[in-house]
Amino acid sequence: MSRIDDDIAALRGYFEAGRSHGAQPSGALLARVLADATQAQAAQAAMAMSPGAEPARQAGLWQQVLRGLGGWPALAGLATATVAGIWIGFSPASGIDAYLDPADPAYVVDLDPWQTFDLASMTEGAM
Amino acid sequence: MPLDAMNDISDDALLVLFANGDRAAARALTLRLTPRVLAHAQRLLGSPAEAEDVAQEAMLRLWKVAPEWRQGEAKVTTWLYRVVANLCTDRLRKGHSLPLEAAPEPIDTSRGPAAALQGAARAEALQRALGGLPERQRQAVVLRHLEDMGNPEIAGIMDISVEAVESLLARGRRALAAELAGQRAELGFVDEQD
Numbered sequence: 001m002s003r004i005d006d007d008i009a010a011l012r013g014y015f016e017a018g019r020s021h022g023a024q025p026s027g028a029l030l031a032r033v034l035a036d037a038t039q040a041q042a043a044q045a046a047m048a049m050s051p052g053a054e055p056a057r058q059a060g061l062w063q064q065v066l067r068g069l070g071g072w073p074a075l076a077g078l079a080t081a082t083v084a085g086i087w088i089g090f091s092p093a094s095g096i097d098a099y100l101d102p103a104d105p106a107y108v109v110d111l112d113p114w115q116t117f118d119l120a121s122m123t124e125g126a127m
Numbered sequence: 128m129p130l131d132a133m134n135d136i137s138d139d140a141l142l143v144l145f146a147n148g149d150r151a152a153a154r155a156l157t158l159r160l161t162p163r164v165l166a167h168a169q170r171l172l173g174s175p176a177e178a179e180d181v182a183q184e185a186m187l188r189l190w191k192v193a194p195e196w197r198q199g200e201a202k203v204t205t206w207l208y209r210v211v212a213n214l215c216t217d218r219l220r221k222g223h224s225l226p227l228e229a230a231p232e233p234i235d236t237s238r239g240p241a242a243a244l245q246g247a248a249r250a251e252a253l254q255r256a257l258g259g260l261p262e263r264q265r266q267a268v269v270l271r272h273l274e275d276m277g278n279p280e281i282a283g284i285m286d287i288s289v290e291a292v293e294s295l296l297a298r299g300r301r302a303l304a305a306e307l308a309g310q311r312a313e314l315g316f317v318d319e320q321d
Binding site: 032037040041 | 150304
């Protein structure tokens, strides 16, 4: 007989006594547990019926839009591009002023790059 | 549905009925599971009052998880024993309970007063000895020898390997046998062997 078997044999009577003397719940405990169950069922039913479920659905829709855009990294890129566009609109670089607000409103059109006399210069007055 | 008609329904099927608002399922689960949860908590904690609090809290968590329960994925009792063990561990670490406290049990006199008293005395001695074991050894011994669970199920509850369960059991039984060896005559074991 191994030591494990010896221990089990020595403890068998204790374990039998322990199994037959397990705690039994009082009526008060069972009543409290059942009251909790009833309350939980009522709360779950109320949650299913209440308009409080609406924010969750909206959050779900927002998550879907975010996924459609490509997630948070794509949204961050979109936000950066938007801010840069607004900044350029309000405070453009000096180099592009000539294009946006020219003193001499003339422009050149290359009508046929293969011909020698192919440039036409048009001024506002000539138009 | 009458309560008797629910005796053949599995725990997880009852839990689905409960989540659908079935009152009879709530009663059936309360009567079926509360005694097991309470007995387990008392064996781990030693204190009847603390065990009642743990049993009520564990059952409350079961009610709350019911709507998300996926039938067939996990065993309800395995989940419950794990919750009970975690709640007991929290209480023991906070010093809420006295592991050496012997729980007064109702004495079953159906086998005669002397045998009943002897059984109660043995159960109390075992509870005191269990209280002296390290927490994990106590849990393994209680699940194996008092709740009659197999080692794989115990491994699932304790989230360890079957080999680790066997090791905890061997060490726990060794310590219990050593602790209780001196009380055998006093508790009537020598007379039974003679």
